Amino acid sequence: MFKTKFLLFVPFILMACKSSSNFTGFSYDPPGVTNTVGKTTEPQNRRVIGAGTPKIWISNEFGGARASDFYQIDANTFEILIRPENAPINNSPWFAFKIWSDSSHAVNLRLSYKSGKHRYLPKISGTQGSIIYSHVIQDAEYDTATGSTSFSLHVDQQPKTVSAHFLEGIRYSDLVAKAKRTQKPFVTIDTVGYTHENRPVFEFTANETDAPKAGVLVLLSRQHPPEVSGYRTYQAFWNELISDSELARRFRSHFIIKAYPMVNPDGVANGHWRHNVRGVDLNRDWENFNQPETQAIRDALLSLKEDASKKVLYGIDFHSTNENIFYPINEEIETKPDNLTQRWSVFIKEDNPDLNFRNEEFDTSSPISKNWIYKTFGSDAVTFEVDDELDEFETRELGANAARSLMKLLIEEWQRMETEE
Ligand SMILES: [Zn+2]
Structure with missing residues (x-):
């Protein structure tokens, strides 16, 4: 009798597993994206390259830089070739280089991408004497046939930085500097693992609760390096959570925050x-865990599962795309708390009417971090996508008000769960 039941049960398990193992990628993914076994990548040649007469120089010799080649096209037009680390790859051609010239004049620059088409508006920054300046090139000319983009720029002996996003505060070195600075007394910074190039994977923990049982909020960012507006939103979000406001202090009396600000250093x-x-x-890679970055964060979070004094209630993974959008877990799938993202998004839309936030629900079959959090802890989780070109002020405002509405919602949820228990 027992045997028959057991045999009937086996095919059901196989079927249940099948839907997730069949996931081959989202519509915007290149083929083979779920094979996360390491591949060969092409390191960029770090150097200073000169072209033309008088010479124009570019350099990719700094952290976060990307420029593969540089050459003259005609008397006053120069092309910068931008190649990805490997291909096929999703379309997010990141570029960052310094440019200067032996003489002062205007030149036409063309950004030409291999294996991708233009996505990010060029940003110019630099210093002139004691003045720091920065601006976005709004009128770059995009060529649909080649996917390249052109704009004119005044060059002189003082280097300017041309980049897909302003680099200030978002580089790897900025995070290392932040990790070394003294934080609030209740914030600890740990290294939970190391990358292939031996960079630490940082974990920031905010914990000042003395309650016998605490909720846990998990935050992730920068799995995808160029998704800077999502990262800036995360930074403002974190700052609000650890602030001295009455709401933040009340939140931290019930909740511990575990943040992994840069998953891909x-x-x-x-x-x-x-x-x-x-x-x-x-x-x-949140199903096969072939890479050290995902392994490190998985192992750090798994320790919470065994700890009866802590309960993971929610996970947020910050990204950027071409619009402001939440990817919640399907309403039909029961999470604990249930439909938190759907309830939170009402406040996000109310507080940010100009940002046109919308929701697009997904099932939990893809091997992404949000689904791993749900499958591991049973909690709700969301992919929080921010428009690529939201600026620093917009992301700061969004991150701060999003943190405030979530704290209120989570405190209510926590109190409701406590009275139910
Ligand atoms: Zn992303």
């Missing part, structure tokens, strides 16, 4: 379009 330092240095999209 090698990718950020090397100016990658999307992958780690083994050519893998880390946000497709």
Whole structure:
């Protein structure tokens, strides 16, 4: 009798597993994205390259830089070739280089991408004497046939930085500096693992609760290096959570925050379009865990599962795309708490009417971090996508008000769960 039941049960388990193992990638993914075994990547040649007369110089000799080649097209037109770390790859051509000239004049620059088409508006920054300046090139000319983009720029002996996003505060070195600075007394910073290039994977923990049981909020960012607006939103979000406001203090009396601000530090330092240095999209590795970055964070979080005094309630993974959008877990799938993202998004839309936030629900079959959090802890989780071109002020406002509405919601949820128990 028992045997028959057992045999009937086996095919059901196989079928249940099948839907997730069949996941081959989202519509925007290249083929083979779920094979997260390491591949060969092409390191960029770090150097200073000169072209033309008088000479124009570019350099990719700094953290976060990406420029593969540089050459003259005609008297006053120069092309910068941008190649990804490996291909095929999702379309997110990151570029960052310094440019200067022996003489002062205007030149036409063309950004030409291999294995991708233009996505990010060029940003110019630098210093002139004691003045720091920065601006976005709004009128770059995009060529649909080649996928390249052109704009004119005044060059002189003082180097200017041309980049897909302003680099200030978002480089790997900025995070290392932040990790070394004294934080609030309740914040600890740990290294939970190391990347292929031996960079630490940082974990920031905010913990000042003395309650016998605490909720846990998990935050992830920068799995995809160029997704800077998502990272800036995360930074503002974190700052609000650890602030001295009455709400934040009340929140921290019930909740511990576990944050992994830069899941892909090698990718950020090397100016990658999307992958780690083994050519893998880390946000497709949350089932097979072939890469050290995902392994490190998984292992750090798994310890919470065994700890009866802590309960993971929610996970947020910050990204960027061409719009402001939440990817919640399907309403039909029961999470604990249930439909938190759907309830939270009402406040996000109310508080940010100009940002046109929308929701697009997904099932939990893909091997991404949000689904791993749900499958491991039973909690709700969301992929929080921020428009690529939201600026620093917009992301700061969004991150701060999103943190406030979530704290209120989670405190209510926690109190409701406590009275139910
Ligand atoms: Zn992303």
